[in-house]
Amino acid sequence: MNQLIDVQRVRVLLMLVRRYMLLIVAVTIVGAGVGVMLDKMIISHKYSSVTKILVDRKTDTDVAKQYVGQQADADVIETYSDIITSPKIMKDAVKTLRNTDDSLFSNVRESDLVEAIKIEHSGQS
Structure with missing residues (x-):
């Protein structure tokens, strides 16, 4: 039942x-x-990413060598930022973004990417 x-x-x-x-x-x-x-x-789409580059040198007791080391570190960071925002890298990035299925990136330009990239350098950190 x-x-x-x-x-x-x-x-x-x-x-x-x-x-x-x-x-x-x-x-x-x-x-x-x-x-x-x-x-x-x-809903607006916003994509972001953060990358940190750590440049670590052995500590030295000589102040002059420490200063030169810090300057070299700053130069390395500046070189990396120049490489990241170089036209060749930007062209490749734009090509990759345009090949995605996301229509948000269909009209992206190199200048838009360069403006969106923010590179900071803090002296002692």
Whole structure:
């Protein structure tokens, strides 16, 4: 008897699903449409990344050598920043971004990337 009641409940449930199938599909499509519209029109995409370069030298007791070492470290960091923002690297980055499926990057320019890159150097850190 218990199995008969369970079968009847399943039949009623399936009958309800069949009856409201059009409504279920319509609500699903409208919900997906609203989600896509929110994503494309309202939510702005922002991508960011942080990279830290650590230049570590052995400590020396001679102040002049320490100063020269710090200057060399600063020069290395400056060289890296020049390499990162060089036209060759920017062209490759733009080409890679344009080949992605994300339409946000379809019109990206080298100048946009150079402006977006921020390189900081703090003296003693």
